Structures are given as C-alpha cells and as structure tokens.
Amino acid sequence: xxxxxxxxxxxxxxxxxxxxxxxxxxxxSHGTRTTAxxxxxxxxDNDASVSRLSAVELxxxxxxxxxxxxxPENATRRLPIINRGTYVRTTAIDQxxxxxxxxxxxxxxxxxxxxxxxxxxxxxxxxxxxxxRQPSNLIYHELDFxxxxxxxxxxxxxTPILQQALDIESSSNDVLVSEAGDALHTxxxxxxxLDLRSLSSSSSPSELLPHVDTTLPTLLISECCLIYLSPTxxxxxxxxxxxxxxxxxxxxxxxVLYEPIRPxxxxxxxxxxxxxxxxxxxxxxxxxxxxxxxxxxxxxxxxTSGQAVADIEFIWNRWVDEEEKERVSRLEMLDExxxxxxxxxxxxxxxxxxxxxxxxxxxxxxTLPAQPGE
Amino acid sequence: xxxxxxAIEQLRACRLIPxxxxxxxxxxxxxxxxxxxxxVSVDAPVTICGDIHGQFHDxxxxxxxxxxxxDTNYLFMGDFVDRGFYSLxxxxxxxxxxxxxxxxxxxxxxxxxxxxxxxxxxxxxxxIRKYGSANVWRYCCEVFDYLALxxxxxxASSELEPTGSxxxxxxxxxxxxxxxxxxxxxxxxxxxxxxxxxxxxxxPSSVASNDSRNISPPRDISAASGSTGTPxxxxxxxxxxxxxxxxxxxxxxxxxxxxxxGGLSPLIDSVDKIRLIDRKQEVPHEGxxxxxxWSDPDEIEGxxxxxxxxGFLFGGDIVKQFNHLNGLSLxxxxxxxxxxxxxxxxxxxxxxxxxxxxxxxxCGNVAAILELGEDTSNGGTIARSNGExxxxxxxxxxxxxxxxxxxxxxxxxAAAQDTRGMPAKKPVADYFL
Numbered sequence: 001x002x003x004x005x006x007x008x009x010x011x012x013x014x015x016x017x018x019x020x021x022x023x024x025x026x027x028x029s030h031g032t033r034t035t036a037x038x039x040x041x042x043x044x045d046n047d048a049s050v051s052r053l054s055a056v057e058l059x060x061x062x063x064x065x066x067x068x069x070x071x072p073e074n075a076t077r078r079l080p081i082i083n084r085g086t087y088v089r090t091t092a093i094d095q096x097x098x099x100x101x102x103x104x105x106x107x108x109x110x111x112x113x114x115x116x117x118x119x120x121x122x123x124x125x126x127x128x129x130x131x132x133r134q135p136s137n138l139i140y141h142e143l144d145f146x147x148x149x150x151x152x153x154x155x156x157x158x159t160p161i162l163q164q165a166l167d168i169e170s171s172s173n174d175v176l177v178s179e180a181g182d183a184l185h186t187x188x189x190x191x192x193x194l195d196l197r198s199l200s201s202s203s204s205p206s207e208l209l210p211h212v213d214t215t216l217p218t219l220l221i222s223e224c225c226l227i228y229l230s231p232t233x234x235x236x237x238x239x240x241x242x243x244x245x246x247x248x249x250x251x252x253x254x255x256v257l258y259e260p261i262r263p264x265x266x267x268x269x270x271x272x273x274x275x276x277x278x279x280x281x282x283x284x285x286x287x288x289x290x291x292x293x294x295x296x297x298x299x300x301x302x303x304t305s306g307q308a309v310a311d312i313e314f315i316w317n318r319w320v321d322e323e324e325k326e327r328v329s330r331l332e333m334l335d336e337x338x339x340x341x342x343x344x345x346x347x348x349x350x351x352x353x354x355x356x357x358x359x360x361x362x363x364x365x366x367t368l369p370a371q372p373g374e
Numbered sequence: 375x376x377x378x379x380x381a382i383e384q385l386r387a388c389r390l391i392p393x394x395x396x397x398x399x400x401x402x403x404x405x406x407x408x409x410x411x412x413x414v415s416v417d418a419p420v421t422i423c424g425d426i427h428g429q430f431h432d433x434x435x436x437x438x439x440x441x442x443x444x445d446t447n448y449l450f451m452g453d454f455v456d457r458g459f460y461s462l463x464x465x466x467x468x469x470x471x472x473x474x475x476x477x478x479x480x481x482x483x484x485x486x487x488x489x490x491x492x493x494x495x496x497x498x499x500x501x502i503r504k505y506g507s508a509n510v511w512r513y514c515c516e517v518f519d520y521l522a523l524x525x526x527x528x529x530a531s532s533e534l535e536p537t538g539s540x541x542x543x544x545x546x547x548x549x550x551x552x553x554x555x556x557x558x559x560x561x562x563x564x565x566x567x568x569x570x571x572x573x574x575x576x577x578p579s580s581v582a583s584n585d586s587r588n589i590s591p592p593r594d595i596s597a598a599s600g601s602t603g604t605p606x607x608x609x610x611x612x613x614x615x616x617x618x619x620x621x622x623x624x625x626x627x628x629x630x631x632x633x634x635x636g637g638l639s640p641l642i643d644s645v646d647k648i649r650l651i652d653r654k655q656e657v658p659h660e661g662x663x664x665x666x667x668w669s670d671p672d673e674i675e676g677x678x679x680x681x682x683x684x685g686f687l688f689g690g691d692i693v694k695q696f697n698h699l700n701g702l703s704l705x706x707x708x709x710x711x712x713x714x715x716x717x718x719x720x721x722x723x724x725x726x727x728x729x730x731x732x733x734x735x736x737c738g739n740v741a742a743i744l745e746l747g748e749d750t751s752n753g754g755t756i757a758r759s760n761g762e763x764x765x766x767x768x769x770x771x772x773x774x775x776x777x778x779x780x781x782x783x784x785x786x787x788a789a790a791q792d793t794r795g796m797p798a799k800k801p802v803a804d805y806f807l
Binding site for chain 2: 044045047048051078079080082085086089224260265266267268269270271274275280329330332333334335336337338339342343347
C-alpha cells in the first residue's frame with residue numbers, strides 16, 4: 001500500500017491558528033493550576049487506554065485506533081473480567097451514540113448532529129465514528145486537560161490512520177493547531193484544552209467553545225469524568241451546557257454517563273479505599289450511589305424527557321444478544337463469575353434527554369432496556 | 375535442621391527457595407502424590423480450606439486462625455495459585471509441608487492448577503518474573519497433574535465440643551435445645567463465637583430428628599465482636615471433638631464428607647467412579663475430571679449449563695441423591711467466592727468454603743475455614759467405608775440416619791500486609807477508570 005501523503009501539521013499551524021479569535025479564547029482558558037490530584041486524574045486516562053488496547057488485541061472490540069492512542073510501553077494484557085467490562089462499557093455507549101445519530105435516510109444522509117465528550121482523553125470514538133459513518137454529518141468536540149489534548153494531538157501528528165479518519169490529508173480540510181499544540185480544529189472535530197472546572201466561571205460560554213453549534217441536536221458524554229469533580233463542580237459542568245451554552249436554544253440535548261456506583265457494600269468500600277491509596281477520589285460517588293440517585297440527578301439537571309440507568313451486569317445480560325455473548329465468552333475462559341458480577345454491579349451507564357423542539361430526536365433511546373429499582 | 379525444614383522456614387518468611395531446590399521438591403512431591411488415589415481418605419479431625427489464590431499473607435493468617443501445621447490437620451481444596459501476587463510462595467510452602475508432613479496435610483486439585491489457566495491468570499507470569507524462566511512453572515504443573523481430585527473425610531463427630539467462652543451466642547443463634555447437640559458454630563478471627571446452631575440430641579430408639587438447619591452466615595461478623603475479653607480456645611485448633619465423647623448416643627453415624635474443588639458431574643454417580651478416572655494429565659476441557667473441578671451448585675433442579683464455559687450447574691436434588699447413594703452427609707467444595715467466607719446450601723447438603731479474604735485485594739469479602747472434629751465415641755475406630763457407608767441398607771431406616779458432622783467455621787479477614795516483616799508489594803487492583 002502506498003504511503004498516503006501526510007501533511008506536516010507543524011507547518012499548518014503557523015499563522016493560521018492564530019488567525020482565528022476562537023483559539024485565543026482557548027489559550028486563555030487553561031490557566032487553572034495543575035495540582036498533584038489533577039495529575040492522578042489525568043493519569044486515569046492511561047488506565048482506560050491500556051484496558052481498551054487489551055480488549056482490542058484479544059478480539060473483544062474492533063478498534064484500529066486503539067494502538068495509536070496507547071503508549072506502547074504500557075501495553076499489557078488485562079484480566080478477562082476487566083476485558084469483558086471494557087467491552088460492555090464501550091459497546092453500550094456505542095449503542096447509545098448510534099441510536100442518537102440515527103441511521104442514514106434513503107438519501108444516504110443523516111440529520112446533522114453534535115457530540116461533546118467531557119474528559120475524552122485518548123478516547124478513540126471520534127475516529128471510529130468518522131470512519132464508519134460516511135458522510136458522518138457530525139461535529140465532534142472533545143474537552144480535556146491540556147496535557148491530555150496535547151498528547152492526543154501528538155498522536156494525530158504521527159499517525160496516518162488517525163489523520164485519515166479525521167480527513168486531515170485532504171487539502172480541503174483546514175486544520176488548525178494552537179501555538180502550544182494543545183488545541184486542534186478541523187471542520188468537524190474540535191479538541192479543546194480545558195479544565196472543566198473553569199467552565200462555570202466563564203463569562204462567555206460561546207467564546208469558550210466557539211465551534212459548538214447551539215442549534216444542533218447535541219449529546220454530552222462523560223465516561224468516568226465528572227465523578228472526579230466535587231458534587232458542586234460536576235453539577236456546574238452539566239449546567240454550563242444545559243443552562244448557559246445550550247440553555248437558550250431549543251435543540252434536543254442528551255447526556256450519557258458511565259461511572260462507578262454502590263460504594264456502600266463490601267466491594268464498594270474496598271474500591272473506594274483501594275483507589276484512595278492511588279490518590280484517586282471518586283468525589284460524586286456517594287452522592288449518586290444508587291440507580292435511583294442517578295435518575296434523580298438527570299431529572300434535577302433538566303433532562304426531563306427521559307432518564308434511565310442500568311449497571312454493567314444488567315447491560316451484559318440484556319443488551320448483548322446471545323450470539324454475541326457466546327462469541328465474547330469464547331474469547332477467554334472467564335473463570336471468575338462471582339467476581340465479574342461484583343465488579344459489573346458497581347459500574348453503571350445512565351442516560352437522559354430533553355426533547356426540545358424535536359420530540360423524535362431520542363426515540364432510539366426509549367426502546368433500550370433500563371434497569372428498574374435502586 | 376534438614377534442608378526441607380530450612381526451606382519451610384524460608385518460605386514462611388515469604389522468601390523463595392532456589393530453582394534447584396524447587397525441582398527437587400516437586401520431584402519428591404510427585405513421588406508422594408502418585409501413591410495417593412484420586413480420592414484420598416482423610417480422618418477427622420481436619421480443617422478444610424478453600425481457594426488461596428496466591429494470597430500468601432492471608433495464608434499465614436489462615437494458619438494463625440486455624441493452628442499451625444502439623445498441630446492441625448489440613449485439607450486444601452485447590453486453587454493455590456493465580457490472581458494473588460504470591461502464588462509461588464504459597465504453593466511451594468504448601469508443597470513443602472505436604473512432603474514434610476504427608477499425613478497432616480492433603481492437597482487436592484483446583485481448576486487453576488492447570489497449564490492453560492495459569493497462563494491467563496498470573497501464575498505463569500509470576501514464575502517468569504521471579505525465576506527468569508518457565509522451568510519452575512513447568513515443575514509445578516507436573517505436580518498439578520498428580521494432585522488428587524477429591525478427598526473423603528471419615529470419622530467426623532456429629533457434635534461440636536463447645537469452644538467454651540462464647541460471648542454472644544444468644545444473639546444470632548438458635549437457642550440451645552434442651553440436651554441439644556451443638557451442630558454449627560461460627561467464630562471470628564479472635565476466636566469469639568458469633569453464631570451457633572443446635573439440633574436435638576440423637577436418640578437411637580426414635581426416628582432421628584435430622585435438624586440440619588440451613589444456617590446463614592451472620593450479616594456482619596464485626597458487629598458481633600467488641601465484647602469483653604478474648605476467650606481462650608480449648609485444645610489444639612482443629613481437634614474440637616470432646617475427649618470422651620458424650621456417651622454412647624453419638625455412635626459413628628456421621629456420614630462421610632466428600633471434598634472436591636468444584637462439585638459434581640453428570641458422569642459421576644458414585645465416589646467409586648471418581649476413582650476410575652485417569653487423573654495424571656492436564657485438566658481436560660470436558661468430562662468427569664473437568665466437571666469435578668469446575669461445576670457449581672445452583673438453585674435449580676437437575677443439571678444446568680455453567681456460565682463459566684466448563685463444568686455444570688447442579689441443583690439440590692442432585693446433591694441429595696448423590697449424598698444418599700454414597701452415604702455422604704456433606705459435600706464440601708470451594709471454587710466460588712462467597713462474601714461471608716462460607717455458604718451452606720440445600721439443607722446443609724453442600725457447603726462452599728472460601729479462604730481468600732478480600733479476594734484479589736478488591737472484593738471486600740471475608741474468608742473461612744471449616745473444622746470437623748473427631749468422633750471419639752467409637753474408641754477411635756473409624757468405619758472405613760470409602761464412601762459406601764450406609765448404602766447397603768437401601769433406604770436409610772431408623773437409627774441409620776446419616777447426620778451431618780458438627781461444623782465449626784472460623785471466619786477471618788485479610789492480613790495486614792506490612793506488619794509481619796515480610797516483603798509485600800502494594801497490591802494494585804484494576805478498576806475501570
């Protein structure tokens with residue numbers, strides 16, 4: 001295969017990046033001082049990418065981008081229950097995203113939509129979506145600490161398949177990279193170096209995220225992200241979107257969360273104390289400790305059209321069809337059934353939405369099995 | 375001091391022995407194990423232990439709680455290796471003890487004592503990391519192939535000798551029935567009784583009231599502690615039987631106890647059929663040998679498919695029938711994590727014993743060991759029935775009812791790793807972040 005032409009992104013950024021007002025806003029926004037705790041939280045992204053690569057290499061997930069976004073020295077084989085958990089988490093969010101984006105109509109197009117991923121880190125979803133959905137008709141935004149966005153931009157710069165996925169090599173697609181190498185913008189992909197805690201103090205939401213189209217149906221994703229913030233901060237981050245940035249608009253808005261729950265039983269207590277020894281604090285865990293607390297959280301934050309939640313064990317049992325379950329079960333001998341159930345009951349996916357002016361925007365979500373009870 | 379004693383001392387300190395010594399140890403162990411049948415006969419008193427999984431410091435805690443070898447007889451039901459960080463130290467210590475005190479310790483095979491499973495769950499990697507090659511892993515796997523598949527415990531007493539100072543035995547226990555037998559007793563790691571159950575004393579003249587209650591583990595062991603004073607244990611742990619028995623009423627009517635790592639197999643309807651298996655091989659993916667190491671009891675009728683992908687699920691009816699046909703009063707098995715350390719099912723016909731506290735440094739569970747006392751009422755004579763006990767009677771009639779042995783569970787928590795002057799890597803458990 002002939003090597004594709006790879007543009008030198010270093011030359012692209014000169015001048016052109018600074019030509020837009022938006023980037024100045026981005027540069028000015030990451031003034032929050034980095035603390036030791038932040039470094040630990042930033043490091044959790046590495047855990048996630050190593051787990052993803054392990055699941056990919058064993059055949060749980062198809063993801064050609066996993067390797068490019070994992071530091072090779074960290075690559076390791078995870079235990080079967082971790083691989084299965086990574087599989088369920090990833091495919092469940094994929095399913096929610098797919099149902100939000102919808103299937104192309106007979107004309108081959110989908111309605112234009114937008115995804116905003118909070119604390120996206122090394123997540124590969126944007127590359128997978130742009131590759132699998134052509135034309136994607138999707139604007140994808142990722143927000144994270146500058147150290148994480150910089151790492152991602154470095155990976156994009158050195159990896160042809162990532163550039164292809166973003167359609168960067170075509171000359172028609174303007175690529176802008178900030179001077180510091182921590183912000184990147186194409187016509188459909190935006191990477192912002194942002195400390196989420198700085199959102200609430202911003203006087204001008206649209207200046208902070210200038211590329212967000214507030215008229216589009218929008219999906220917010222937090223994969224183990226908001227849980228590291230204090231309850232107040234986490235609420236403020238969501239409110240920033242629901243009330244301020246997208247508040248005045250009537251476009252449909254949804255939120256998908258993936259995070260631990262049930263901290264109060266023996267497994268949960270051990271999880272909290274084990275993570276504490278690594279300096280990791282799951283700050284909202286006790287506030288949203290149950291399925292019902294998660295549903296209430298969505299109601300309270302304005303996702304009034306629907307709120308649902310399910311733990312990972314429920315999703316494995318109910319969302320994964322039998323044939324696929326059998327395929328996955330065959331990949332590795334999963335001996336530790338009891339441990340799997342324990343682990344899987346302590347993570348959940350929660351989803352909720354407000355319809356706005358399009359009552360059908362989240363129709364695809366209403367048929368997904370949700371877990372009743374606490 | 376012999377080389378073996380030196381090796382034991384070194385391993386007890388969580389320090390490995392040289393590769394050449396491992397090789398020699400494994401050779402001796404195989405010579406010993408090859409003489410054992412597929413089902414080893416073990417006399418009570420004995421302390422039955424479940425999965426260890428390389429949690430060396432917790433194994434030391436187990437010995438502290440249950441008594442040391444050779445003072446206490448032990449029966450380990452497999453899964454010595456994988457998952458924890460000290461599979462080598464744990465397994466090699468147990469193997470040394472086996473070679474040093476062959477009649478005091480019995481090791482049977484778990485599903486993790488297998489080449490295939492150990493390459494996925496950590497033991498292989500640990501051998502490479504600690505010895506620099508796969509040699510030690512290979513020696514150990516050869517030993518695995520010779521481990522027995524099960525054990526039959528004979529001569530267990532139906533009644534427990536009370537531990538004496540039970541501080542709290544009215545809160546979570548059935549009230550002592552007048553002249554009742556102490557059937558089960560649960561102790562915490564301080565030796566304090568947290569729960570007891572009694573059954574009416576057996577009377578040969580009447581139909582025995584086989585009151586084998588399905589005792590449930592206490593919800594919160596720690597809640598029951600915090601009392602005055604630590605009771606002193608009488609006698610050596612594991613020898614809980616009374617010195618003179620309690621009269622002739624308790625003759626040797628306690629059925630044998632089958633110990634196996636996983637459970638039953640649809641291909642095995644008698645203990646004798648286990649004896650016919652050619653066990654000296656890697657654990658197969660299916661068949662009787664695989665089932666014994668992989669199956670689980672479940673609240674179903676008959677047999678079901680196992681979600682583990684090997685072995686089967688089996689219901690209470692299967693256990694009842696198997697026990698009846700083989701003159702067994704109890705199947706003791708391990709294999710499944712139970713948060714309370716032990717779990718009796720099917721009217722006490724089967725018990726799961728789990729001996730790895732805070733499993734994988736993540737699960738938050740407590741662990742347990744099961745002590746069966748010695749029935750001394752027959753003057754020490756044990757009905758050597760090899761599992762055929764009672765079968766010739768056809769329907770078990772009056773006076774021949776097989777009752778379950780008295781069962782003492784000692785529940786314990788994970789050891790504090792840094793208090794013993796032993797090397798302890800800070801365990802890092804995986805989570806989704």
